[in-house]
Structures are given as structure tokens and as C-alpha cells.
Amino acid sequence: MRTSVQKRKTKETDIAVSLSLDGGEVSISTGIGFFDHMLNAFAVHGGFGLTVEAIGDLEIDGHHTVEDVGIVLGKAFAEALGDKSGIARFGTFFVPMDEALAFASVDISGRPYLVFQAEFEQERVGEFDTCLTEEFLRAFAFNAGITLHTRIEYGKNAHHEIEGMFKAVAHAMRLAVAKTSAGVLSTKGSL
Numbered sequence: 001m002r003t004s005v006q007k008r009k010t011k012e013t014d015i016a017v018s019l020s021l022d023g024g025e026v027s028i029s030t031g032i033g034f035f036d037h038m039l040n041a042f043a044v045h046g047g048f049g050l051t052v053e054a055i056g057d058l059e060i061d062g063h064h065t066v067e068d069v070g071i072v073l074g075k076a077f078a079e080a081l082g083d084k085s086g087i088a089r090f091g092t093f094f095v096p097m098d099e100a101l102a103f104a105s106v107d108i109s110g111r112p113y114l115v116f117q118a119e120f121e122q123e124r125v126g127e128f129d130t131c132l133t134e135e136f137l138r139a140f141a142f143n144a145g146i147t148l149h150t151r152i153e154y155g156k157n158a159h160h161e162i163e164g165m166f167k168a169v170a171h172a173m174r175l176a177v178a179k180t181s182a183g184v185l186s187t188k189g190s191l
């Protein structure tokens, strides 16, 4: 079973995540409406079962909550993927959303890296600070142990741009975690 249950509690946040790479229940609650919308889109478009219960210090702002959900979600992927054998490893996808076009490419490499190329004209979408998009994806990529490149090719509306980006990352991850009959896809023999 390609699943993981993760819990993480600090003075700033209390987070529980359950993940199945092969689908299942989707239920998201972080206290930040737009972030819930993005995580829900990520799960549905990735074909993942995902529950996220996060209670964070939103009286300060959303930073700790968003970054820490990225950490915990990343750890869940790392555990669910195990030794990374029998997967496609790479995934690349473009998602258009109205006027915006988002790109994501992933290598489930064991080598954490994030390339993030996007500048949002609006500082916020609802209660979500748009700059937290990069913080989330960095925490996710580094804790999952993946190389992730993502970019907004063009666009104007930050809601469309960020939603397109989450969907592009979701589809890239869906392709990369897809089961294959091969063993570990590496000339080194392990990842």
C-alpha cells in the first residue's frame, strides 16, 4: 500500500496528514479557504487520497500553517514512495486556466530542489498571501525529496495562476508516481 500517515505538532502548528498515492477520501481543513481550495485541487487532479487537518497560528498570518503543511505533505510522499522502485519517476505537465498558463516538471530523484518562476500581481487571494505559494512548494519538494520546477508562463489573475500551478504540479506528480513494471529507474540502481 502506497500510503502514509503523518503528524507534526510545534508551538506554531498542529498538523495531521494522511495520503494514498492510489486515491481515496479527500478532506482538507487548514483554516485558510484558498489554501484548502488549492490542496483539494492538488488531491483531485493528482488522483490522491488526501486528508489534511491543520490548526495554525493564523492570528499572526498564514505563513507557518502553509509552510508546515508543505513539510508534512512532503514527508508523507517520501514515506508513501518508499524506495521509489516501480514508478515512472518523471512527470511534466502544462495547465491553462483562463488567461494563465502554468508549467510543472518533477523528478522523484531523492535530490530535493525547487525552481520557482512566478511573480504575482496581487499580494493576496482571499486570506492567502500569494508569496506563500513558493514557501509551500519549497517545503513540499525538500521534504518529499523531489526535484520540482514550476513556472507561470503568463497570466494576470493570481487566483488563476496559483490554481493552474497547483494543478500542474498535481498532474506532474500523478505521472511521476505512476506504477511501472520496472524496478528503480536509475543508472545507479537506487534513488
Ligand SMILES: [Mn+2]
Residues within 6 Å of the ligand: 037, 159, 163
Ligand atoms: Mn478556483
